[in-house]
Amino acid sequence: MSPPDSASPPESWLGGRLSLRQPPRGAHRAGTDAALLAASADSKTASGMTVCDLGAGTGAVGLAVALACPEARVTLVERDPEAAGLARRNVEENGLADRVRVIEADVTAPGRERRQAGLLPDSVDLLLTNPPFFEPGRTRSSPVSAKAAAHGFSEPGGLEAWLRTCADLVRPGGRLVLIHRADALPACLDALAGRFGGLEVTPVxxxxxxxxxxxxxxxxxxxxxxxxxxPALVLHGPDGRFTPAVEAMHRGAAP
Structure with missing residues (x-):
């Protein structure tokens, strides 16, 4: 993918409050999952916090939190150089460079490598993450390499390693929120056991x-x-439209 230019105009997010450049359609792009994850950061509780969007892609979740929480400091962590480049441009174009930074790093890399990249232990108050959904061999990979990397781990045990990194970054008493496939819930709970408590699961x-x-x-x-x-969060009403609550989340208007 070539660097973004006038041929790849920014898209309107959060009711027009956020301008977001994304890769072309067919690649991994932020959508409803990102909107739901961003909405989990209540502006009252996240104000003044150090927030991390782990596996940020082009930065939709972290930038949405930065807009909703004017006193929060946000770190976007993304390993793909092209997505990280788009994230940096999104930070600049939304006027958030004073509070949002981008770190290019592999979430599942050894601890020393992560620390050298700037991912320090016990440094995050609120961590939001949308991990890759599939272990190797669980699904047919996308022919688009960046999308395949965003959707699946390259090595077995990737989810465990990802959530182990989350536990390393979040300070004691800090909060983690993740979104995943419903059938992956047992694996998520196993990986969180002994690291995070007070677990709360919202079916979608x-x-x-x-x-x-x-x-x-x-x-x-x-x-x-x-x-x-x-109680479950229901996305669509009988008419097929987003429910009022989910529509409000897409506008950044409701936690």
């Missing part, structure tokens, strides 16, 4: 009468609070 259903397709999982590092399964 396409319709009220349909099984969940995503889960939002929230936890606090070191907490001993009990597990909670909370």
């Amino acid at each position: 259903q396409p319709r009220a009468d349909a099984p969940a397709i995503r889960v939002l999982v929230s936890g606090v590092r070191g907490s001993r609070a009990p597990f909670a399964l909370v």
